[in-house]
Amino acid sequence: MKVEIISVGTEILMGNIVNTNAAYLAGECAKLGLVCYYQSVVGDNEERLTAEIKTAVGRSDVVILSGGLGPTEDDLTKETAAKVMGKNLVSDAKQRQDISDYFAKLGRDIPESNWKQAMVPEGSKVLYNPNGTAPGIIISEGNVHLILLPGPPSEMKPMFEDQVIPYLKEVVPDCLYSKTIKVCGIGESKVASILSDIISKQTNPTIATYAKPGEVHLRVTAKAADEEEAKRLVKPVVKEIKNRLGATIYTTREDVTLEQDVVELLTANNLTISTAESCTGGMVSSRIINVPGASDVFKYGFITYSNKAKRKLVGVKKSTLEKYTAVSEQVANEMAKGAAAESKADVAISVTGLAGPGGGTDEIPVGTVFIGCSIKGESKAYKYIFSGNRQRIREQATSAALTVLRKSVLEYYSKVTFSDKGSPISF
Amino acid sequence: MKVEIISVGTEILMGNIVNTNAAYLAGECAKLGLVCYYQSVVGDNEERLTAEIKTAVGRSDVVILSGGLGPTEDDLTKETAAKVMGKNLVSDAKQRQDISDYFAKLGRDIPESNWKQAMVPEGSKVLYNPNGTAPGIIISEGNVHLILLPGPPSEMKPMFEDQVIPYLKEVVPDCLYSKTIKVCGIGESKVASILSDIISKQTNPTIATYAKPGEVHLRVTAKAADEEEAKRLVKPVVKEIKNRLGATIYTTREDVTLEQDVVELLTANNLTISTAESCTGGMVSSRIINVPGASDVFKYGFITYSNKAKRKLVGVKKSTLEKYTAVSEQVANEMAKGAAAESKADVAISVTGLAGPGGGTDEIPVGTVFIGCSIKGESKAYKYIFSGNRQRIREQATSAALTVLRKSVLEYYSKVTFSDKGSPISF
Numbered sequence: 001m002k003v004e005i006i007s008v009g010t011e012i013l014m015g016n017i018v019n020t021n022a023a024y025l026a027g028e029c030a031k032l033g034l035v036c037y038y039q040s041v042v043g044d045n046e047e048r049l050t051a052e053i054k055t056a057v058g059r060s061d062v063v064i065l066s067g068g069l070g071p072t073e074d075d076l077t078k079e080t081a082a083k084v085m086g087k088n089l090v091s092d093a094k095q096r097q098d099i100s101d102y103f104a105k106l107g108r109d110i111p112e113s114n115w116k117q118a119m120v121p122e123g124s125k126v127l128y129n130p131n132g133t134a135p136g137i138i139i140s141e142g143n144v145h146l147i148l149l150p151g152p153p154s155e156m157k158p159m160f161e162d163q164v165i166p167y168l169k170e171v172v173p174d175c176l177y178s179k180t181i182k183v184c185g186i187g188e189s190k191v192a193s194i195l196s197d198i199i200s201k202q203t204n205p206t207i208a209t210y211a212k213p214g215e216v217h218l219r220v221t222a223k224a225a226d227e228e229e230a231k232r233l234v235k236p237v238v239k240e241i242k243n244r245l246g247a248t249i250y251t252t253r254e255d256v257t258l259e260q261d262v263v264e265l266l267t268a269n270n271l272t273i274s275t276a277e278s279c280t281g282g283m284v285s286s287r288i289i290n291v292p293g294a295s296d297v298f299k300y301g302f303i304t305y306s307n308k309a310k311r312k313l314v315g316v317k318k319s320t321l322e323k324y325t326a327v328s329e330q331v332a333n334e335m336a337k338g339a340a341a342e343s344k345a346d347v348a349i350s351v352t353g354l355a356g357p358g359g360g361t362d363e364i365p366v367g368t369v370f371i372g373c374s375i376k377g378e379s380k381a382y383k384y385i386f387s388g389n390r391q392r393i394r395e396q397a398t399s400a401a402l403t404v405l406r407k408s409v410l411e412y413y414s415k416v417t418f419s420d421k422g423s424p425i426s427f
Numbered sequence: 428m429k430v431e432i433i434s435v436g437t438e439i440l441m442g443n444i445v446n447t448n449a450a451y452l453a454g455e456c457a458k459l460g461l462v463c464y465y466q467s468v469v470g471d472n473e474e475r476l477t478a479e480i481k482t483a484v485g486r487s488d489v490v491i492l493s494g495g496l497g498p499t500e501d502d503l504t505k506e507t508a509a510k511v512m513g514k515n516l517v518s519d520a521k522q523r524q525d526i527s528d529y530f531a532k533l534g535r536d537i538p539e540s541n542w543k544q545a546m547v548p549e550g551s552k553v554l555y556n557p558n559g560t561a562p563g564i565i566i567s568e569g570n571v572h573l574i575l576l577p578g579p580p581s582e583m584k585p586m587f588e589d590q591v592i593p594y595l596k597e598v599v600p601d602c603l604y605s606k607t608i609k610v611c612g613i614g615e616s617k618v619a620s621i622l623s624d625i626i627s628k629q630t631n632p633t634i635a636t637y638a639k640p641g642e643v644h645l646r647v648t649a650k651a652a653d654e655e656e657a658k659r660l661v662k663p664v665v666k667e668i669k670n671r672l673g674a675t676i677y678t679t680r681e682d683v684t685l686e687q688d689v690v691e692l693l694t695a696n697n698l699t700i701s702t703a704e705s706c707t708g709g710m711v712s713s714r715i716i717n718v719p720g721a722s723d724v725f726k727y728g729f730i731t732y733s734n735k736a737k738r739k740l741v742g743v744k745k746s747t748l749e750k751y752t753a754v755s756e757q758v759a760n761e762m763a764k765g766a767a768a769e770s771k772a773d774v775a776i777s778v779t780g781l782a783g784p785g786g787g788t789d790e791i792p793v794g795t796v797f798i799g800c801s802i803k804g805e806s807k808a809y810k811y812i813f814s815g816n817r818q819r820i821r822e823q824a825t826s827a828a829l830t831v832l833r834k835s836v837l838e839y840y841s842k843v844t845f846s847d848k849g850s851p852i853s854f
Contacts, residue, residue, distance in 0.1 A: 010635060011635065011637055012449075012450070012453070012466065013463040013464065013466060014453060014454065014457045014463065014635075014646075015449075015450045015451065015453030015454025015455065015456070015457055015463075016454065017450065017637075018447050018450040019446055019449065019450065022439075022442075022446065023442045023444065023445040024442065025442070026440060026441060026442030027441065027442025027443070028442070029442070030442055036441065036442075037440065037469070037470060037472075037475060038440075038467065038468065038475070039439070039440060039446075039467065039468035040465065040466065040467040040468070041449070041465065041466035041467070042464070043464060045464070048464060070615075071616060072616075102814065105794070105812050105814065106814075107812070111616045111617075113616065113619075114616070130815070131814065131815040131819060132814075152638065154640070154815065154819050154822075158816065208443075275730070277709070277728075279716070280713065280716075281709070281712050281713045281715070281717070281721075281725075281728065282704070282708070282709020282710060282711070282716070282728055282730065283709060283713045284709070285709035285730045286707065286709035286710045286713055288708070289706070289707075289708025289709070290708070290821065292783070292784055292785065294708075294732070295732055295733055298708075298730075298732050298733065299733065299735075299736065300729075300730065300736045300739070300740060301704075301709055301728075301729070301730025301731075301736075302727075302728070302729070302730070303702070303712045303716070303725075303727065303728025303729070304727070304728075305716055305721070305722055305725050305728070306722060306725065308726075309726065309727050309770075312727070313727060356719075357719055358719065390717060390719060391717055394713075394717065
């Protein structure tokens, strides 16, 4: 089955934003076994939008549009799609209620324009939107499925995952089954070289690798007549990958993030954690606290960006700062030990580094980051040198901190041995 | 003049990479005054590529293709474009020499397939490539300019900047000038209603609004014979928008973020800041510290997710927590005052809220967030109710905290008055 992706929005045509929606939708459709021959971008213009939709429904089975569902007069996607498909717009009672509730919760009057978002093409499936006021729409006509989604990724992605994927799974004839394997602490090219022989001979199942900041995700996908058979094809390949990558695999559950895995690991071992962050400035803590239930494990977080904060909040010695500078193994260790002692947490993780753009020297170039982990009063620190801009260096340092934390807890409490392949410093 | 951008590559259609080339090319063309109505993506397939190029040259003045100029048989862009434009391919002596030199420098033999890259459509302008072996091509025929560029951004961008921009400047008659206005603390529909009369009668300049998390960006764009004239058209519109939106505008500089504006505001007033974060768990601090130079203003950051941390680190009273619960105006105020006192910072900002998914009640639904700001020992707290998932609520709370911080400092130190329109709680 063929899918076509149309992104609607002048800001994409003007180059103000990068079209990440199209990449996301294309990737998800590929996983479902849909073949994408065309993607296009068009502005909020009725005539051109009409022509694009007509062309797309004439040559593809599934057409996905994102954008142009907002409350303003500029937003024409729904009205234009309904017209092309010969549908009238009718008011949807649940959507009206959703809009009322949304604004009541905000304590604000409902702008008249927002009622436009309660109108839906007759006979269509309405995709209610828990993250905004624009509902998505699916219009099915014969063998064509026209799917309209809101433009903001924070609304579009959950809607696609929760409502469109289940719909498409019903529609796509072949059954596709995927298993995701998430790895931290080794880079994509290293993963590829460890698995090169099985990747090169892949046909069914296929193995795809995706580089994420500080992580690599692998997706093993088999196609078969039914799910049972597809699962049977995937199983031995996943087993072999697990064999080779060992403890660097932190999860094989699709929806589990590295921080969630870390929180679960701490919870399972009855451990509490504190943090001391310099250049990451709260990013490590923020990822841990994004896990529901983190309150059971997270004790104190110290953001010690200045030297004074390092001394006052987590007891780094003045002499250590003077002798070794703030970006050093010694300071990382004192930060971690200090955070643990101050908070009486079982484990503490520290980050100190130079995120740039200025301040680099030959000895300590921009991108140098030390990560310390203290367990039961003992601390060990790891050195990394990351590349990229300030934000990118900080993101990599954050993932590295979670990786060091995971490895340290596994080694100390679960007696897991990491092979060379799984060293946390081989990013 | 109309420009159309065609990206060639299966990896884009599969969602393996994000199409940053299209955003780059669109942005650069907009600056040159070219109007982009269409972007599309197509794979390395002769039939579909032929159809796309034919459609594009039929409706646009400038058509830019990127990708598919490599040495392999898969790479069809040049051959297909030449065929559509009725041109034979001929060998280019300088390009042959470039290929020889390139491989000589690498100390490698020249693969036979690379000679394909020395063939160019007859009568075309060859864009020699100092960063790779694929030359770019411009085919001009009547009023149509078909421009072929290599796919890798490291080759495409310098070629575009050094060779295509000078070419297009000769070709494009009009000039376009844009000014961006960034607003925080009010939602997109409110901005639209405040500006509705000037937005509705817009022709030249045009006004576009873009919703960002916790912010709205406006772009005023004028078209004229020269830049001077375009600037003259933009000026009164920007002035009128500034008049109406007042202090909710935090910048009119294209590359300045809200956190950067806040750091500049603190620096200009010689103020230091500390934070006390509960549900945002470091996100506010992390955004502030992402600004180079934040070390001059940022004192201590406390991540006080648990009640115990709120008491021990920033001195929230046990009785206050018991009487009002952690998600309350009173606790937000005590957190802010405590963070300021503990760190001796001039200003402190606090966030305490319920990000969910569990724990909501009728009185305190999921999404309830209190933000406190302490200045000189006095604190004021604001209540928000955000929607969306846990991460989305935390992101909105983070933007709201920066907005409250900015407003409080402006009111106290710069004696700026916010109209009702600019209240920090009308998100």
